[in-house]
Amino acid sequence: MRPTTSNEIRKAFLDYFHEMRHEIVPSAPLPQKDNPTLLFTNAGMNQFVDVFLGKEKRAYKRATTAQKVMRVQGKQNDLENVGPSARHHTFFEMLGNFSFGDYFKREAIDYAWGFLTGVMELEPERLFATVYTDDDEAADLWTRYLPGERILRFGKDDNFWEMGDIGPCGPCSEIHYYSGDLADINPAGVNNDNIPGYVEVWNLVFMQFERQKDQSLVPLPHPSVDTGMGMERLVRVIQGVESNYDTDLFTPVLSRVQQLLGDSDAQRDANYVGYRVIADHGRAATFLIADGVQPGNTGAGYVLRMIIRRAARFGRKIGFHEPFLGEVAQVYIDQMGDNYSELRQRRDLILHTLRREEERFNRTLDKALLHLDELVDDLHRRGEKQIPGDVAFNLYATYGLPLEITRDVAGEQHGMTVDEKGYNAAREAHALASGSGAFANYVVGANVYSDVLRALIDGGDLDESGVDYDPYSGASLETTVLALISDGQRSNAAHAGQRVEVVTAATPFYVEAGGEVSDTGRITTPGGVEMRVDDTRRPVPGLIIHSGEVTTGELKPGDMALLEVDRARRADIRRNHTATHLLHRELRAHLGRHVAQAGSLVAPDRLRFDFTHDKAVDRATLGRIEAAVNEAILVNYPVNVAHMGQKEAIQAGAMALFGEKYGDIVRTIRVGEDPLPSPLPGGEGIRGSLQGGEGNGAPYSFELCGGLHVDETGEIGLFRFTGEEAVGAGVRRVEAMTGRGAYQFVAERLNLLDRLAGKLNAPVAEVEQRLEALLEHDRSVERELDAAGRRLARGQFDVLLGGLMQVKGARVLAAQVDVANVERLREMADWFRDRVPSGAAVLGAVSDGKPFLVATVTDDLIARGLKAGDLAREVAKIVGGSGGGRPNMAQAGGRDPERLADALAAVAGLVDAALKD
Structure with missing residues (x-):
């Protein structure tokens, strides 16, 4: 039966290519971590970059994917078209075979013809193929399926694909579909936006060349294929509708929005732009949050915040007054959760993040838009038609109004544009790299590590999988030294005192991954060679190097060697790593199931854990979480390792980390079963602490993890928090110690308490009470000293009032007084204003070897031109400093106390010069 729904079509595509011996590879996450030139995955081939370049080997030579894609910045920015356009999106799915x-x-x-005409049952007479101008081979191959008049040739802009300025490239062949009346079919409609009814559904890229720096093309030794078919376009064709938004990818969400608003069909049609923006941006935000992105001010976080706020703004425009995007997200979670399990797994995080960001934006939106209207009115009065870039940036910096919303409102309501170049200049940190070429920052060609491998x-010496990596079976291993690398080159020997990178046939050393640091240790040989291993790395897939210094003898390739991990250090790391799993579980139990790991560091001396949460965790809650973790340690749960299918593990409830790459077979860490409630003092019991139904016979903790762990939780010994702080918008960080580190930390604190x-x-037991008594006594003494200081100052002030000068009818005081701080000086200035209805005073003092002054002027003299800020600024120059403030009160400071008398002597002249008759 012909697939017709979007879920059926996606499954049919993957199943078809699986039958053609393609490996079904899960979608890569949206945020790009491996390619610094990309903010988001923007094509299906991104995750296969190193494979295409020959830097990575996979267990398969054919692959197929349904890839999540974001195109919202750079050359592939579709944002402005989202809403008015029937086919543009920020997020979409790209079906591909490779x-x-x-x-x-x-x-x-x-394969393409077979899928489209066989599985999808598209009419062959409605299909066109385009090929590159001189690609006769592809044109001839198409003649087996299409007549010559429906095989069209186009130039480089349409039918030649390149990874970047240099690197793999080649011609491509696009497949176009015509949906109109067959009597009107016309080849001129292909690649012509002026003739409706023609849509490109698939692009087959034939990578057969490597472009050199001189722009010449060299044939690749192993030509490859990269195809991409937009899921939304294909579904539109199959379902026979005119707009992507009329497909079942969007209609459930659009109907839910209509239901929430209570709109009629006519109202929905009238507000179609707002409906589409909400549907598109809501989907993009849902998937971004599921992939670990949190709203922020830069990078991926800025994009997420911008699309949430843009959707909220359009929602307000069509009738929403309360947060609504969670309802939109829930439809997508229900609709697409079977295909993208992270949606269901992180449902609470998605809904929590959307609501929090909508509420935050709603608090400032009215004020921001009102300010924007005022700015626009002022610009209109001056005859200007463009909002300056620095003004637009100030709207963002002050009110959180993204450039994209300012641009929308300026265009829709005022017919104005925004100086985006000026905006970017004002916001230098906003230079986000995306869409500028998927391979722009990748080195094409060989390097020492890939050459050695x-x-x-x-x-x-090695099979295709590379070095035999087994950090799980033990901490020592006998193997063979295969290669040495020194100063970036392969070496034949390494002598005592020389730093070197060593490749062996196998290794028990753990390589840093998932936040857990690499092992250290030593390498020895029967001949007496010894090398200290300071670090272990994987510079290219399949190759593991041990970096360190030869301390004794001469190490050579071919030597038999004993690799020994620092066991004590590894034991500390294992304690901290298992503790992060317990911590993750208890954070979710105590703070809510929106909590998800957002980064970690597992080192021998400490652990650091970042998690999604939008407010500080108070000391009492931290205490309860700490108690619950220690309770789980004391229960001494077994920690079991098992390998299972990724899909089965996720369906069984295993937690997966944001952005991590997992294969089809995954390693899982299961800690215990549902525990008994036996709370420690300050805790509430592990079972009792659960929220939302975790438990019920489920493991205490169940995560996908490739790291090293203890065998039983009791080995952790003790868990102790050492800090909690914010690290970004919506992300908190806690640090802690376990085992020996925690014991030392607690012992030092107890010893301090004893001292x-x-x-x-x-x-x-009475220390706190005794300290509080001492502090209260100290505060009492300070109050008495302050009162005494005020009495002395009052006495000085009363004496000074007897020596006021007369300057142009104004009473003027300029004197040095003996006070300890500027606060007392300001208080004396207030006394002057209370006692002298019309006058000016400049009082100075010296503290810690530096002069400071306070000036005050009554309101009537301010009206005559005398200002305290001006007085402070001028006298400050004399003592080598600066000053300023309000017209009625100002202060100054300097570096030269010897000139204080001169500064005060100048006051009368300054007053005389400033006062107007």
Whole structure:
């Protein structure tokens, strides 16, 4: 039966290519971590970059994916078209099939034709193929399916694809579909936006060249295939509708929005732009949050915040007054959660984040838009038609109004544009790299590590999978030294005192991943060579290097060697790593199921854990979480490792981390079963602490993880928090210690407490009470000293009032007084204003070897031109400093106390010069 729904079409595509011996590879996350030139995954081939470049080997040569894609910035920015356009989106799905040096043009064309006409049952007479101008091979292959008049040739802009300025590239062949009356079919409609009814559904890229720096093309030794078909376009064609938004990818959300608003069909049609923006942006935000992005001011976080706020603004425009995007997200979670399990797994986080960001924006939106209207009115009065860039940026910096919303409102309501170049200049940190070429920052060609790996594989020293990596079976291993790398070059020997990178046939050393740091240790040989291993890295997939210094003898390739991990250090790391799993579980139990891991560091001396949460965790709650973690440690749960299918693990409830790459078979860490309630003091019991139904016979903790762990939680010993702070919008960080580190931390604190008790001559239990008594006594003494200082100052002030000068009818005081701080000086200035109805005073003092002054002027003299800020500024120059303030009160400071008398002597002249008769 012909697939017709979007879920059926996606499944049919993947199943079809799986039958054609393609590996179904899960979608890569939207945020790009491996390519610094990309903010988001913007094509299906992004996750296969290293495979296409020959830097990575996979267990398969054919792959197929349904890839999540974001195109919202750079050259591929579709944002402004979202809403008015029937086909533009910020987020969409890209269906693709890939060949890594396996099949080429013939098979790619055959597979595409077979899927479209066989599985999708599209009428062949409605299909066109385009090829590159001189790609006769592809044109000839298409003649097996299409008549010559429906095989069209186009130039580089349409039918030649390149990864970047240099690197793999090649011609491509697009497949176009005509949906109109067959009697009107016309080849001139292909690639012509002026003739409706023609849509490009698939692009087959034939990577057969490598473009050199001189722009010449060199044939690739293993030509490859990269195809991309927009899911939304294909569904539109199959379902026979005119707009992507009329497909079942969007209609459930649009109907839910209509239901929430209570709109009639006519009202929905009238507000179609707002409906589409909400549907598109709501979907994009849902997937971004599920992939670990949180709203922020830069990078991916800025994009997420911008699309949430843009959707909220359009929602307000069509009738929403309360947060609504959670309802939109829930439809997508229900609709697409079976295909993208992260949606269901992170449902609470998605809904929590959307509501929080909508509420935050709603609090400032009215004020921001009112300010924008005032700015626009002022610009109109001056005859200007463009909002300056710095003004637009100030709207963002002050009111949180993204540039995109300012641009929308300016255009829709006022017919104005925004100086975006000026905006970017004002917001230098806003230079977000995206869409500028998927391979722009990748080094094309060989490097020492890939060369060494390839040589070892070709020489039979390693198989295609590379170094045998097994940090799980033990902490020592006998193996063979295969290669040495020194100063970026392969070396034949390494001598004592020399730093070197060592490649062995196998290794028990753990390589940093998932936040857990690499192992250290040593390498020794039967001949007496010894090397200290300071770090272990994986510079290219399949190659592991041990970096350190040879301390004894001479190490050579071919030597048999014993690799030994620092066992004590590894044990500390294992304690901290398992503790992060317990911590993750208890954070969710105590703070809510929106909590998700957003980063971690697992080191021997401490652990650091970042998690999604929008407010500080108070000391009492931290105490309850700490108690619950220690309770789980004391229960001594078994920690079990098991390998299982990724989909099965996720369906069974295993937690997966944001942005991590997982294969089809995953390693899972299961801690215990549902525990018994036996709370520690300050805790509330592990079972009782659960929220939202975790438990019920489920494991205490169940996560996907490739790291090292203890065998039983009791080995952790003790868990102790050492800090909590914010690290970004919606992300908190806690730090903690376990085992030996926690013992040392607690012991030092207890010893400090004992020392304090000794100094206070009090039992430990009474230390707090004794300290509070001492502090209160100290505060009482300070109050008495302050009162005495005020009395002395009042006495000085009363004496000074007897020596007021007369300057142009104004009473003027300029004197040095003996006070300890500027606050007392300001108080004396207030006394002057209370006692002298019309006058000016400048009072100075010296503290810690530096002069400081306070000036005050009554309101009537301000009206005559005398200002305290001006007085402070001028006298400050004399003492080598600066000053200023309000017209009625100002202060100054300087560096030269010897000139204070001169500064005060100048006051009368300054007053005389400033006062107007």
